Structures are given as structure tokens and as C-alpha cells.
Amino acid sequence: MGFREEYAAHVAEREALGVPPLPLTAEQTVEVIEFIKTGEFVEEMLELLENRVSPGVDDAAYVKAAFLNEVAAEEHHVAAISPEEAVRMLGMMLGGYNVKPLVNCLSSKNEKVVEAAIKALSNTLLVYDAFNDVEELHNKGNEAATKVLTSWANAEWFLNKAELPEKITVTVFKVPGETNTDDLSPASEAFTRSDIPLHANSMLTAKMDDPIGTIKKLKEKGHPVAYVGDVVGTGSSRKSGINSVQWHMGEDIPGVPNKRTGGVILGGIIAPIFFATAEDSGALPLELDVTQMEMGDVIDIYPYKGEAHKNGECIATFKLRPNTITDEVRAGGRIPLIIGRGLTSKSRSVLGMGSTDIFLTAEQPEDTGKGYTLAQKMVGRACGMDGVRPGMYCEPEMSTVGSQDTTGPMTRDEIKELAALGFNADLVMQSFCHTAAYPKPSDVQMHHTLPDFISCRSGVALRPGDGVIHSWLNRMVLPDTVGTGADSHTRFPIGISFPGGSGIVAFAAVTGSMPLTMPESVLVRFKGEMQPGITLRDLVNAIPHKAIKEGLLTVEKKGKKNIFAGRILEIEGLPDLKAEQAFELSDASAERSAAACTVRLNKEPVAEYLKSNIVLLQSMIDAGYEDHRTLARRIAKMEEWLKKPELMEPDADAEYAAVIEIDLNEITEPILACPNDPDDVATLSEVLASDRPTKIDEVFVGSCMTNIGHYRALGEVLKGEGAVPTRLWVCPPTKMDAKQLTEEGYYAIFGAAGARTEIPGCSLCMGNQARVADNAIVFSTSTRNFDNRLGKGAQVYLGSAELGAVCSLLGKIPTKEEYLELTKKIQGKEEDIYKYLNFNLIEDYKLN
Numbered sequence: 001m002g003f004r005e006e007y008a009a010h011v012a013e014r015e016a017l018g019v020p021p022l023p024l025t026a027e028q029t030v031e032v033i034e035f036i037k038t039g040e041f042v043e044e045m046l047e048l049l050e051n052r053v054s055p056g057v058d059d060a061a062y063v064k065a066a067f068l069n070e071v072a073a074e075e076h077h078v079a080a081i082s083p084e085e086a087v088r089m090l091g092m093m094l095g096g097y098n099v100k101p102l103v104n105c106l107s108s109k110n111e112k113v114v115e116a117a118i119k120a121l122s123n124t125l126l127v128y129d130a131f132n133d134v135e136e137l138h139n140k141g142n143e144a145a146t147k148v149l150t151s152w153a154n155a156e157w158f159l160n161k162a163e164l165p166e167k168i169t170v171t172v173f174k175v176p177g178e179t180n181t182d183d184l185s186p187a188s189e190a191f192t193r194s195d196i197p198l199h200a201n202s203m204l205t206a207k208m209d210d211p212i213g214t215i216k217k218l219k220e221k222g223h224p225v226a227y228v229g230d231v232v233g234t235g236s237s238r239k240s241g242i243n244s245v246q247w248h249m250g251e252d253i254p255g256v257p258n259k260r261t262g263g264v265i266l267g268g269i270i271a272p273i274f275f276a277t278a279e280d281s282g283a284l285p286l287e288l289d290v291t292q293m294e295m296g297d298v299i300d301i302y303p304y305k306g307e308a309h310k311n312g313e314c315i316a317t318f319k320l321r322p323n324t325i326t327d328e329v330r331a332g333g334r335i336p337l338i339i340g341r342g343l344t345s346k347s348r349s350v351l352g353m354g355s356t357d358i359f360l361t362a363e364q365p366e367d368t369g370k371g372y373t374l375a376q377k378m379v380g381r382a383c384g385m386d387g388v389r390p391g392m393y394c395e396p397e398m399s400t401v402g403s404q405d406t407t408g409p410m411t412r413d414e415i416k417e418l419a420a421l422g423f424n425a426d427l428v429m430q431s432f433c434h435t436a437a438y439p440k441p442s443d444v445q446m447h448h449t450l451p452d453f454i455s456c457r458s459g460v461a462l463r464p465g466d467g468v469i470h471s472w473l474n475r476m477v478l479p480d481t482v483g484t485g486a487d488s489h490t491r492f493p494i495g496i497s498f499p500g501g502s503g504i505v506a507f508a509a510v511t512g513s514m515p516l517t518m519p520e521s522v523l524v525r526f527k528g529e530m531q532p533g534i535t536l537r538d539l540v541n542a543i544p545h546k547a548i549k550e551g552l553l554t555v556e557k558k559g560k561k562n563i564f565a566g567r568i569l570e571i572e573g574l575p576d577l578k579a580e581q582a583f584e585l586s587d588a589s590a591e592r593s594a595a596a597c598t599v600r601l602n603k604e605p606v607a608e609y610l611k612s613n614i615v616l617l618q619s620m621i622d623a624g625y626e627d628h629r630t631l632a633r634r635i636a637k638m639e640e641w642l643k644k645p646e647l648m649e650p651d652a653d654a655e656y657a658a659v660i661e662i663d664l665n666e667i668t669e670p671i672l673a674c675p676n677d678p679d680d681v682a683t684l685s686e687v688l689a690s691d692r693p694t695k696i697d698e699v700f701v702g703s704c705m706t707n708i709g710h711y712r713a714l715g716e717v718l719k720g721e722g723a724v725p726t727r728l729w730v731c732p733p734t735k736m737d738a739k740q741l742t743e744e745g746y747y748a749i750f751g752a753a754g755a756r757t758e759i760p761g762c763s764l765c766m767g768n769q770a771r772v773a774d775n776a777i778v779f780s781t782s783t784r785n786f787d788n789r790l791g792k793g794a795q796v797y798l799g800s801a802e803l804g805a806v807c808s809l810l811g812k813i814p815t816k817e818e819y820l821e822l823t824k825k826i827q828g829k830e831e832d833i834y835k836y837l838n839f840n841l842i843e844d845y846k847l848n
Contacts, residue, residue: 003031004041018212019197023257024052026059033067042080052257055094056126056416062097065090069101072113083108087116092255095126096419103133106144114144122151123160125339126419135350152347155358157340164284164303164326170226170264171218172297173249174290175204178231178557181274182786183207184241187406187768191440193240194409196258200247206788214295215248223298224264225249228290231557232267233274234593235786236488239410239501242277250283253332256417261332264301266290266308268559272519272566272595273488277501279325282333288318291558322393322517324360335507338395338515362393362517371651373521374598375568378496378648382482390520390657398508399495401428402473402485405435405443406768407502408450411486414506421457424512427476427634428459431469433761438769439464455626459509462625467734467760470704474583475613478637479606480648484508488590489704489783491597493582494606496568498596519567519595520657526573528664532827533820536581537705537781537800539662540588541671541681543569546662548681555680562679563658564592570650572600573662579609580707580836587705591678591784603645608838610638615839616736619847669816672799675777676785684816693795696779698772699724699808700790701801702731702758703765703782708740709834710781710801715746716825716833717805723754725811727773731758736837736847753808764790779807802826 007028011021024032035045053060070076071086081089087105090098102124105117121127121134137145151157175183184203185193192199204211218225227245243259250260261282268290270278278285286301288308292315293299300309303326308316320326324337331337341359348356372380372387380387382396401423403411408430430450435443451461462472470489477483481495486505490497498516500508508514524543547553552563569589574582582599589597617635621628674680674692688694701714711732718724730750732738738760741747750757764770765782772778772791781804785796797813806814806822814822826833839845 003028003035017198018201020258021052022195023054023058024048024060026063029053029060029063033063036080037076037078039079046080050089050092051255054413054416055092055096055098055256056419057096057421058416061093061416065093065097065101068098069104072101072105073108074110082112083110084112084116087113087120091116091120091124094256094417094419095124095128096416099124099127099130099419100133103130103137106134106137106142106148118144118147118151121148123157125157125336125343127343128419131343131346138350149347149351152343153351153353155340155344155356157343158327158331158337158358161330161332164329166302166304168264168284168301168303169223170299170301171221171223172228172293172295172299173215173218173225174228174293174295175207176230178234179204179207179229180235180786181233181238181241182235182767182789184233184244185238187766187789190406190434190766190768191442193243193406194413196240196243196247199240200244203244203248212248218296221296221298226264226266226299228266228293230268230290231271231560232265232269233271235271235784239277239281239407239414239486239503241274242281242283242501243410246281246283262329266293269562269565271593273500275566276334277503279328279334280501280503280507282329282331284325284329286318287321288316290316292316323363324393327360334515335503338507363391364393365389365391368655370655371653373523373568373570373654373656374600374648374650375496375521375570375596376518376654377650378480378598379482379516379518381480381648388518390518392518394516394518395513396482396516397513398425398483399427399481400473400477400483400492400497401425401505401509402469402483402487402490403428403430403454403502403505403509404469404485404487405430405432405446405450406766407486407505409446410502411506411509412450412453414503415457415510418506418510420506420510423457423459423509425509426512427630428454428457428509429462429469429473429476430454430459431462431466431472432464433466433468434766434768436464436761437759437763451626458627458630460620460625460627460630465735465759465761467732467737468704468762470583470587471707471733474579475609475616476634478634479610479641484514489587491583491586491589493579493586493599494601494609496596496598499590521568521570521654522563522594523656523659524569524571525659525661526571526664527661528666530664531668533802533823534664534667534670535800535802536577536584537803538667538671539574539664540584541673541799542662542667543588543660544592544679545671545681545683546660548679550660552658552660553679555677562593564589564594566593566595567657569594569597570600570656571597572650575600575602576605577601578605578836580709583707584705587783591673600650601647603647606647607642607645610642611840612838614638615842615845616847619839619845623847670799670803670819672797672803673785674797675795676787678784678798684813684819687813688815693777694813695777696726696797696807696810696812697776698727698729698778699804700729700731700764700772700778700780700782701804702729702733702763703780704733704762705783706733706781706801708732708737708837711737711741711746712744712833713826714801714805715741715749716829717802717822718753718809719749719825721809722752724808726808728753728755728808729758729764729770730755731763732760735760736839739848740837767791779804779813
């Protein structure tokens with residue numbers, strides 16, 4: 001069977017799924033080019049070459065650019081493509097392999113080629129070091145190069161695009177209540193995320209009947225369809241959720257197969273990470289009252305007036321935020337706007353031109369003269385300033401960037417589209433924690449190909465089975481620095497992280513910075529003494545528990561209050577926590593919908609952590625992990641900090657959006673999140689006094705919320721009790737934890753209890769691999785408990801490993817007295833149980 005027959009079969013197969021064919025591979029692109037050269041099926045093949053090859057630095061783009069370069073340079077004559085037409089097609093490839101050929105064309109003897117190259121380069125933003133080549137030609141008197149620089153300087157790449165209109169008419173697609181990113185991008189379909197159209201088929205399938213068919217019917221009204229919800233985009237930082245929305249409600253991008261931009265998203269509350277990801281992707285997210293919008297309504301949106309009308313009447317008002325969002329939409333997203341503005345500024349500097357007023361400037365807050373919070377100082381240092389005020393737009397340096405495997409393929413594609421062959425962030429790390437245990441064929445392929453893609457760009461690639469991204473990435477973080485990651489739980493125990501979707505993570509990795517409008521901070525201050533039987537996980541849940549009591553947080557989604565949403569959660573009052581413990585608190589800030597989190601620690605636990613981490617990173621180098629130069633550079637910076645250990649402190653007069661004080665003396669029983677909402681927290685007594693289910697079918701002890709101490713505590717409670725009546729899952733976060741627990745005999749205890757032990761990684765937490773039984777009542781130490789996340793119809797409680805141990809023994813939610821009695825086994829052993837892995841204290845430590 002020849003290429004055309006094979007491709008036709010592929011097209012038919014994809015049509016049956018309701019999606020377009022996949023982009024061409026490099027091998028298929030070669031076949032297409034051969035047909036064009038021989039003059040066979042030319043119209044068909046030109047369409048494929050122009051619109052079905054991914055842009056940037058994709059392998060197929062390399063083949064396409066090389067061929068078009070030969071035609072443009074008139075080294076190869078092709079009847080179907082003139083030299084100037086070849087240049088036009090090169091100009092659709094965004095950047096990367098097409099840029100050098102286009103720059104070369106500026107010196108062509110063919111005037112049509114030169115004019116086409118000027119036009120193509122004038123609208124190409126991803127030129128990177130090739131800018132220097134254009135500048136050099138300009139300096140040598142090349143008029144075409146000067147025209148390109150002038151075009152960039154005048155921002156014609158931006159002005160050539162349509163402005164956001166005064167009025168946008170849309171048809172409402174409304175999902176009442178809360179839409180989380182699990183709804184938009186189901187974890188069970190994570191392996192399809194990089195195949196945007198196919199993955200988009202799964203959007204909302206667990207939440208409503210025939211969502212895709214409903215959208216198609218709404219489109220028959222003749223207007224774009226807008227996504228509308230009371231609360232939109234809570235949960236993980238999934239660019240795939242935005243991709244799905246845009247696939248059904250956005251616009252095609254010429255020359256970029258299987259990806260769309262644009263679209264309107266309306267929400268009473270839009271989760272901050274989701275909002276930012278929409279910005280990056282060219283969508284228009286608006287927060288406004290949606291209570292008078294129903295499925296199928298036709299709404300007129302007046303973005304500049306800040307009004308939404310139905311049947312000629314204003315039903316909601318809003319304010320555009322950020323004030324630059326109209327420019328972002330016009331440019332095709334916040335990321336191309338940032339890159340383009342930089343290119344314009346650089347060109348104006350070369351040409352001796354002053355600043356421009358073409359672009360909107362971000363509104364900056366007035367300086368109050370007050371002190372800075374800890375987070376404001378950390379971000380300030382990353383921007384070369386003393387601090388940043390809430391509402392200030394800035395682009396902090398990204399010291400540490402993390403990527404995990406269910407978003408890694410998308411991040412890889414975004415890096416390719418950014419035409420990047422290297423990283424400018426100091427450390428970029430890729431994990432394989434979500435797919436290692438039960439890999440699908442596509443996962444196995446990713447395990448083989450993604451590490452090289454990351455390490456050849458100077459990133460650090462972990463290996464399947466190493467464990468959870470956060471447990472590793474945290475060990476690579478430098479104190480008081482800023483980072484990001486394409487997982488909402490990328491929250492550092494030292495420093496600060498602003499997680500985002502795969503697009504912004506790719507941008508941060510490639511450029512070494514990220515756009516940020518500095519959020520306000522909420523201070524949570526602990527005081528008093530920890531009471532017997534109380535764990536850090538109880539303190540995690542004490543934060544929303546106290547906020548609910550103070551009227552700062554509501555569980556109800558309609559008209560929801562959440563003081564933490566979009567703000568930075570700053571925690572103090574527990575300065576002697578180990579870094580592993582501090583991460584429990586920062587990690588859970590994701591469930592509060594906080595933009596970031598800081599934990600104020602003393603120098604001693606931070607220094608202890610770094611000393612251990614230096615040994616771990618050196619053992620990675622010794623074990624052949626790449627990129628070894630990046631690891632060595634990070635070791636050197638840790639050693640430098642240890643020579644002069646200093647930590648930032650908040651100013652005494654720093655201002656906060658709210659201050660919540662929690663008295664540890666008042667927390668005398670466990671606090672847990674109830675089915676199925678991480679905000680719906682209650683004490684044991686409150687749970688038992690309610691109509692919530694109390695029988696427990698399954699218990700999961702695992703996820704990034706755990707550390708080695710939790711498993712020792714679990715083992716001590718289970719020791720000598722025999723098989724438990726529940727289905728017990730045990731999954732340590734790293735292979736180092738698993739090895740140590742095995743050597744200490746805890747795996748033998750888990751085995752005697754009848755536990756199912758999983759290889760280190762995410763296991764049940766994300767719900768994309770192993771699942772609990774349908775409709776099971778579950779107690780879990782995992783991060784969040786959205787509907788259908790751990791299993792279909794599952795009702796899930798979230799709490800401590802210690803409480804999980806008791807639930808597994810009793811098969812029910814215990815009383816306070818039962819819990820305290822069964823956890824007496826831990827008393828007196830705390831120093832040995834809650835002892836963390838200090839690799840520097842292990843003689844001749846080797847990673848294996």
C-alpha cells in the first residue's frame with residue numbers, strides 16, 4: 001500500500017472518531033514532497049505540505065523547511081511552487097527551522113523572493129539569535145533587512161491582526177456549578193492530551209449527557225459558542241482543559257494543524273491558573289455574574305464597556321483584567337504578545353527609535369510605602385527589585401521549572417512551537433510519575449523519547465519508577481527563588497512557585513522568565529502547641545475549616561466565597577518544620593485555589609535539607625542522569641548558599657488581604673475533607689454527627705502529600721493487627737522512600753495487612769491509571785477528591801496517613817476516642833517515625 005492509500009485510511013479512521021488526521025511525520029513529509037517534485041496529485045500534496053506539518057522545530061518542519069529553502073533559493077525547480085510561493089509557505093512556520101532560509105532570502109537576486117521574505121519575516125516572532133543576522137545585514141546596507149527591522153519596530157506583526165471588536169455575540173454553553181479541570185480533561189484520557197482533537201472528545205463526558213453534540217447544535221444558531229459556568233477551571237493546571245474548550249469553541253490557526261485559538265470563557269469565578277492559561281492561549285476569559293445566563297441564550301458582550309446583554313438588557317457588568325487583555329487576544333495570546341513586544345523593543349533600539357505607545361501598558365499599583373510580605377520579597381528579588389506590590393505586572397526569573405508526564409508531551413509540543421533548541425531557565429526537570437505504574441503503549445513511547453528531548457536542551461530527566469515530581473523537584477530548589485511547573489501542586493517548601501499550564505511552563509523553560517501579575521497575600525499564622533494525635537494534615541485542613549467559620553470561604557458553588565482564590569497563601573508560626581513537612585502545607589494551597597504559597601522557616605531545617613539534596617544530586621550525576629552539567633550547577637549554587645545561609649523575612653508592616661490565626665491548642669481531633677470537595681472540611685465529630693457516609697471500603701496512602709514518616713506511622717498502627725478489612729493501597733512518593741521502608745521492615749507489615757503496594761509515583765491520586773471500585777467509599781491521603789477522580793462514583797475523604805491507618809483497621813470513620821486509642825502505638829516513637837531521608841548522613845550513599 002502506497003502513501004496515499006495509507007493516508008486515506010488514516011483520514012477515514014480519524015473521521016470515524018470525529019477528528020482530523022494527525023500532523024504529518026517527517027517520513028510522511030518526505031513522501032509528500034516527492035509527489036510535488038514529480039508533479040503527481042499536486043493540489044492535494046500542496047494542501048498537506050502547507051497545513052498538515054507542525055511548525056517550529058518539529059522533525060517534519062525540518063524536512064519541510066529544507067525543501068522550501070531549496071525552492072526559494074532556486075536550487076531546485078518545482079513547477080507547482082514558485083520561489084516566492086516557497087517563501088510564503090516558509091513564513092507560515094512560526095519560527096525555528098524556517099528562519100535561516102528566510103534571512104538568506106533577504107539577499108536573493110530575485111526581487112519577488114526578497115519582497116516575500118520581508119513580508120514573511122515581518123510577521124515572524126520566534127527569531128531568537130537570527131535577529132543578530134538580520135541586524136548584521138542591516139548594518140551592511142541590506143535594504144530588505146532594514147525593512148524587516150523597521151516592520152518589527154513598528155509592530156506591524158501586531159497591527160496586522162484584527163482588534164478585539166466592540167461587540168461579541170455568543171451562544172451560551174452553560175455548565176452550572178463547578179467545572180474542574182478533571183471535567184474538561186479527564187485523567188483517564190491523559191494519554192491522549194497531546195492529540196488535542198481526540199482528547200477534546202472526552203470533555204465533560206462524565207458530567208453531562210452528550211456535551212459535544214450539544215455544542216454542535218448551539219453552533220447552528222450562527223454565533224460562536226461561549227463556555228459559561230458558576231465556577232470554572234478549579235483543580236490541576238491543565239492546558240489540556242483550555243485546549244479542549246478552544247477545540248470546540250475557538251478558531252483554526254493557519255499552518256498549525258490540530259490546534260485552535262480564541263474562544264470566550266465566562267465564569268462567576270475562574271480559577272487563577274485556568275484564567276492565566278486562557279490568557280496565554282488567546283482566549284478571552286471574563287469574570288462576571290452568570291446567574292441570568294442559561295444554556296442556548298444569545299448574549300452580546302461589550303468588552304470595552306464591560307457589559308453583557310441579553311434581549312437588549314444589561315444582565316452583568318465586568319472589568320477587563322488585566323487591562324492588557326485586549327492586546328493579548330489580538331496578538332493570539334499573552335505569550336506571543338510578550339515575545340513580540342520584546343522583538344519590537346529590540347528592533348527600535350537597533351534603529352535608534354524611542355519607546356512606542358502601540359501596546360497597552362500594564363496598570364501598576366501605587367506604592368503604599370508599606371513593607372513587603374515574604375512572597376513579595378522573593379518575587380522582587382527574581383525581578384531585580386526589593387519587592388513587588390499586589391497588582392504589579394512583572395516577569396520574574398524562573399530558577400526552577402518542573403514538567404510531569406501527562407503534560408510533558410504537550411510541553412514538548414509547545415517548546416517545538418516556540419522553536420527552542422535549548423532552555424534558559426537554570427534548571428528544568430521532567431518526571432514520569434503519572435504513567436510509570438501502568439503505562440499504555442503511547443506512554444512507553446514517551447518514556448523512550450521525552451528524556452532525550454529534555455536533556456539535549458540542558459534539562460534534567462528522571463526515570464520511570466523514580467517517583468513523584470514534587471518530591472524530586474523540591475530537592476532541587478534554591479531558597480527564596482521563584483519557579484513554576486505544569487502541575488498545580490508544584491508548590492515549593494522553600495522559595496515560591498506559581499504553577500501554570502504546559503504553555504507557560506514551556507515559555508518559562510525556554511526564556512527563563514514568566515509573566516506574572518502579582519497577587520495579594522493571605523497570611524495564615526499558627527500559634528500554640530500541637531495537641532496529642534494531631535498531624536500536619538490536620539493543620540492543612542484547619543486552614544479552610546477556620547476560613548469557613550470566619551465567613552471567608554463557602555462550600556456552596558453559586559456565589560462562592562474563597563479568600564484564597566488567586567492569592568498567595570503565606571504561612572508562618574511553624575518555623576522549625578522540616579522541609580518535607582512544610583511541603584504538606586504548601587502543596588495543599590492548590591486545593592485552596594491559591595496562586596502560590598510560602599512557608600516561613602528557620603535557617604536550620606533549610607540548611608539540613610540542602611545538605612541532603614547536594615548528596616542526592618551528586619548521586620544522580622554518578623548514576624548517569626542527564627543533564628549532568630545542570631545538576632552540577634545546581635549543586636554549586638546550594639553549596640554557595642550554605643557558605644552564607646540567609647533567608648528573607650517579611651516586613652513587620654507588610655499588608656495582607658486577610659490574616660487568619662489558628663490556635664493549635666484548639667485542634668484536638670483530626671480534620672478531614674469530605675466527599676467530594678476539598679473545601680468541605682469537618683472534624684471527626686462533625687462528620688459523625690452528619691449524614692455523610694462512615695463505612696470505608698478502600699484506603700489509599702500515597703501521593704505528593706506524603707513522606708516517609710507517614711508510611712512508618714501507617715506501619716506502626718498496622719503492626720500485629722493482621723489483615724485489614726478494607727482494600728488498602730500503599731504507594732510511597734519516591735524509590736528512595738520505598739527502599740528505606742523495605743530495609744526497615746515496613747513492607748513486611750504492609751504485606752501482612754494485605755495491602756496492595758504500588759511502585760513509587762502518583763498511583764490512585766490522579767485517577768489516570770489504577771482506580772478504586774465503582775461507588776466505593778474511600779479514605780485517601782491524596783491531594784483532591786473531585787467527583788470520579790479516584791474512581792467512578794467514588795465518595796472520597798481526604799486526611800492524614802495516621803487516620804487512614806485507623807480507617808483501614810476499622811473499616812469505618814472512627815470516633816475521636818477510637819482514633820486516639822489506636823494511634824497510641826505511635827506515641828514515644830515520634831523521633832524515629834518522623835525522621836526524614838538525609839542522604840548526607842547515609843555512608844557512601846548511592847542512588848539505585
